[in-house]
Amino acid sequence: MSTHADVPVKSIARMAELLRTLQLLDGAGVSELARELDVSKSTAYNHLKSLEEYGYVVQEDDVYYVGLGLLDHGEYARQRQPGYQLIRQKVREAADETGELCQYLVEEHGLGVFVVRESGDHAVETSTRIGNRVYLNHVTAGKALLAYLPENQVSEVIDQHGLPGKTEHTITSVESLQAELEAIRERRYAIDRDEHLRGLYAIGVPVRLDDGQPIGAMSVAGPANRINHEQRAEEIAQVLLEKANEIELTLKHSPV
Incomplete structure (x- = not known):
């Protein structure tokens, strides 16, 4: 050049x-x-x-x-996401049903980007906001995405960004991450135990196309004393899995 x-x-x-x-x-x-x-x-x-x-x-x-000149570009990019309006509706429903903070994240350039964020009646405020970029190994929605991305793409993400730590509980080794992704696939949802923010637990599920490729992931986050119970975690996971399935079926049969 x-x-x-x-x-x-x-x-x-x-x-x-x-x-x-x-x-x-x-x-x-x-x-x-x-x-x-x-x-x-x-x-x-x-x-x-x-x-x-x-x-x-x-x-x-x-x-x-x-x-604010950048706002128009950001909103245009956000609405280009497959099924954006439907996903926004389902995130709102999940926030209402759980009472917690519900977010939707997509992958771009090997990082996670929050594109939808809704608060339930008992939601805690966190430092994340629309447009925030995060390492995928830091957040539960990011791990849910990684669990269903092709292996070569996961390797590319790790090669590009590594597995940096955020708290003492963040997964930072390839071996531990591989074991975690296998566990996510077995139970169908991801769990964040103090891995992004101390005292904050979260549950996340992928949203996938008909071919199994994830287009994003939804998560619900809240204080550890509310989320860190098996029954409560299962309840939240079922809400998220239901919303994700509704999105997937709608996109399959009548793309929006």
Whole structure:
């Protein structure tokens, strides 16, 4: 590739890094952003003004923030997910029936992305939000997905991202993960025991196409003292399996 062809690619990468940094800092001025990115103030300023022109950045006094221009792209991407409206409805139903936090996650570039999030009457608040990217081995929905992905794809995920730890209970070895995925397939649902957040337990199930390929996974999460009981876990799993089956049958016979 020529030097000239490299320039726009580097520019895009810099702008993506700038947006992530602005979000991480919850807003920043030109000088602070330049220091964080290790670039000149003029470079940071020029990128900010370019992004501001398209609505991806807004300026409030001397501070720049991520703008709502990105929201349209995100919502478009979310609604491209197979059966999105139906899945959103079923996630809402699962949250109402369990009273807990219910989420739907899909895999993209080897990571999990939360695309639906609904709270029941007794749901706890967590730090996750729509669009959050997580390592698949960190969350129960991620493990439910991995359990039904082809082996070569699971290997690609591990090669690309590894199996980083989050808490002392996170699965971080290939051997332990393989055993866990086999257990998930046997009982038909995944369990998260303090693996993503201490004190938080979760149950997750995959949503699969007619050929068995998972398109995403639903999960219900709550405090350990409410979820960490065999009967309660089974009740939640049955709710999720029922909702997943309804989605799968609808997509099979009348794709939405």
